[in-house]
Structures are given as C-alpha cells and as structure tokens.
Amino acid sequence: MTTDYNNNNIRHLISIKDLSDEEFKILVDRAQHYKQIFKSNDTTEFQKNHLKLLGRTIALIFTKRSTRTRISTEGAATFFGAQPMFLGKEDIQLGVNESFYDTTKVVSSMVSCIFARVNSHDDIKALCKDSSVPIINSLCDTYHPLQAICDMLTIREHLGDKKDKLKITWIGDANNVINDMALAAMKLGMDVSIATPNGIEMDQFIVDAASEVSKRNGTKLELTHDSKAASKGANVLVTDTFVSMGEEYAKEAKLKQFSGFQINQELADLADDDFRFMHCLPRHHEEVTDDVFYGKHSIVFDEAENRLYAAMAAIDVFVINKGSFNDLK
CATH class of the missing domain: 3.40.50.1370 (Aspartate/ornithine carbamoyltransferase)
Incomplete structure (x- = not known):
C-alpha cells in the first residue's frame, strides 16, 4: 500500500493514503496504548520504553514554525530515550548554501529518523528519496498524517x-x-x-x-x-x-x-x-x-494533547519496528 518514494526498503510515513485500513487502525491503537502508559506514570513501563532508542537522535527539520508539532515530537522522542534535535530554517544550511540532497544525506547518516515539517510535498519526496532513515511527514502542503x-x-x-x-x-x-x-x-x-x-x-x-x-x-x-x-x-x-x-x-x-x-x-x-x-x-x-x-x-x-501520542505511535512503528506493523510490543 505504501508509495514507492525511493528504491530502498525504508518505510516512511507520508500520508494516510499510503496505509491500508488495518495499518492505520494499528497506528491509532498504538497512540491509545502509549497514552495509557504515559498517563499511568508506571515507572517500570517508562524505563522499558526509554531503552528502545537510548543513545539515538531524532532530527526535526522544520521550515515552518510550530507549537504542537514541535512539543509532541520532542516529547515522543524523549519518551523512547532518543535525543530530539530541532533544526529550524535558521539553524542549518538547507536552502541557503546546501542542497536538499546534501543535507538529507548528512543528517540521515547521524540520526534514527527525521520528522519533517516543510512547505511543499516535493520537499517530503526529496527527503524520502535520499534519506537512509525513515521520514515522518509532520506537515506539508498536501498531507498531515500525524x-x-x-x-x-x-x-x-x-x-x-x-x-x-x-x-x-x-x-x-x-x-x-x-x-x-x-x-x-x-x-x-x-x-x-x-x-x-x-x-x-x-x-x-x-x-x-x-x-x-x-x-x-x-x-x-x-x-x-x-x-x-x-x-x-x-x-x-x-x-x-x-x-x-x-x-x-x-x-x-x-x-x-x-x-x-x-x-x-x-x-x-x-x-x-x-x-x-x-x-x-x-x-x-x-x-x-x-x-x-x-x-x-x-x-x-x-x-x-493527543498529538503527543500520535508521534509516539509513529516512532514506535516506523523507527523502533522499522516500518513493520507486525509483532509490535
């Protein structure tokens, strides 16, 4: 069901259109699952989930300002033990002295995934084409799956x-x-x-x-x-x-x-x-x-508030479980 945005085996979250009905339902189920854990304040569950991406980095490439998207993405990354790295349009060379290709190759080589909040859907497609890690579409002019x-x-x-x-x-x-x-x-x-x-x-x-x-x-x-x-x-x-x-x-x-x-x-x-x-x-x-x-x-x-748990579900499926909807734990 997923659109072939590149030639490797990486699964990206670009649009709900690319998901089967069951896959989308699983994402909502996972969001609900992590909300229950987060609200429970169960330290054992917190520690178990915190180890899943411990020592990893999740990049946030944002060319548009945000409130809910940034807070929810950084919160979800932290929940799984990853360090969120916010890369606004004033923070990196993208679009100034460096091409999309060069930026994507460099950033994706050092992180576990990229959340991208951009202007054009073409920007999302460019990221997917050249990234070595999953791209999570955090908004473009065509889709907003989270x-x-x-x-x-x-x-x-x-x-x-x-x-x-x-x-x-x-x-x-x-x-x-x-x-x-x-x-x-x-x-x-x-x-x-x-x-x-x-x-x-x-x-x-x-x-x-x-x-x-x-x-x-x-x-x-x-x-x-x-x-x-x-x-x-x-x-x-x-x-x-x-x-x-x-x-x-x-x-x-x-x-x-x-x-x-x-x-x-x-x-x-x-x-x-x-x-x-x-x-x-x-x-x-x-x-x-x-x-x-x-x-x-x-x-x-x-x-x-539920944007936080949507981001958790996306990280769970597309990063921790490498894009597979099977055997989620």
Whole structure:
C-alpha cells in the first residue's frame, strides 16, 4: 500500500493514503496504548520504553514554525530515550548554501529518523528519496498524517461508544488537514461531509482515493458548497485556518470568499445534539466563534494533547519496528 518514494526498503510515513485500513487502525491503537502508559506514570513501563532508542537522535527539520508539532515530537522522542534535535530554517544550511540532497544525506547518516515539517510535498519526496532513515511527514502542503492519527484517537475517546455510524463534517478550506482526515475517518468506517466555498474543490486524487475506501467500507464522502447542509446531523464539526502560513497577502480576499463558513451556533444547532467540535489549532476568530470553540462540545485541547501520542505511535512503528506493523510490543 505504501508509495514507492525511493528504491530502498525504508518505510516512511507520508500520508494516510499510503496505509491500508488495518495499518492505520494499528497506528491509532498504538497512540491509545502509549497514552495509557504515559498517563499511568508506571515507572517500570517508562524505563522499558526509554531503552528502545537510548543513545539515538531524532532530527526535526522544520521550515515552518510550530507549537504542537514541535512539543509532541520532542516529547515522543524523549519518551523512547532518543535525543530530539530541532533544526529550524535558521539553524542549518538547507536552502541557503546546501542542497536538499546534501543535507538529507548528512543528517540521515547521524540520526534514527527525521520528522519533517516543510512547505511543499516535493520537499517530503526529496527527503524520502535520499534519506537512509525513515521520514515522518509532520506537515506539508498536501498531507498531515500525524494530525489525522490524533484526530481519530480523539473521536474514538469521545464518541467511540456510539452505535450509529459517525458523520464527520468539515467546514472550510480544501487543505492538507482534511486530505488526510477524510481518508482516515473513512478507513475507520465513518462518513465524511466536506463543505468548501464556491471555487474551492478537493484535489481529485484525494476524491479518487476516498472513492476506493467508500467501495470497500461502505462509507460516504459528500462534497458540497453548502455549510448548513453539511452540518445537518454531524457528530463532529471540524474546521481549520482559512488563511494558511504564507498566504497572509491574500487574507482580505480569502475572508470574503469564506463568508458563511464560520462555525457558529447556527451551524452547531444543525449538528447532532451530542456533537463534538474539533480544530487542529492555532485558531482564528473568523473560523469559529468563542461560544463553540470554548463550549461544552469542544474537544480541541484533548485533540492537541493527543498529538503527543500520535508521534509516539509513529516512532514506535516506523523507527523502533522499522516500518513493520507486525509483532509490535
């Protein structure tokens, strides 16, 4: 199922699209497993896990600023005994005096894996092509797999006991977050409704991948430009930034285009009575009103915390277990 980004046997985590349904479920299971261990404060378990990567280094190549991604990745590396090494765009020669190829060859020769938070998906592909260690995509302009893992864990924790099929409704832009979240939800048997403004469409390769999952799992993907219609009966309402990093120059035009797409009480009243609200953060007021964001249905801070356990699951499978989903301990 994985995309062949290079010619060696290294397995990278690039997108939820590259994982089988069972592999993705295992990643969510592992995130839940490590959350239970972390919350237990069992020193015996802590010591056992701390030995798994003791003396190793995990690199964080970040060309975009972050809060949750950096904290969760450094925390996950430390949990397994590895030393996290943050390499921001001001810290290394990448893109200044050194090529992607040279940087990748040097960094990967000294670390156990690379978490990469970059601008372009082409940057992720370049890293995978030349790296001698696993690449964990920590965000690019096309995918955000770690967010999808933590989102599905959060939904499981809050709505996992519901008997009916869940409906996830996304209100906002067609971006990297929903690309992976839609596939993740459908792989776990949920229906997905995506409402974007007129003129904004989902990438066709995501729609095609979702159609394959739909046929296999009996799930539905609805694409609409009607935020109210999409919100009807939703178990989860989700949104994200309308103006991504690097698009600030177009903020005024973007906000005009997204008029009517703020998640507010009017849309919340159309959702299921026991709905949950999610947002990957940071949040801006044009995306969601305070009464929804801080209200009783919001699970945004549980969602943020679960980024830590998503990073743990990724390290567990792709680094410690060398990309194999079998015989996880």
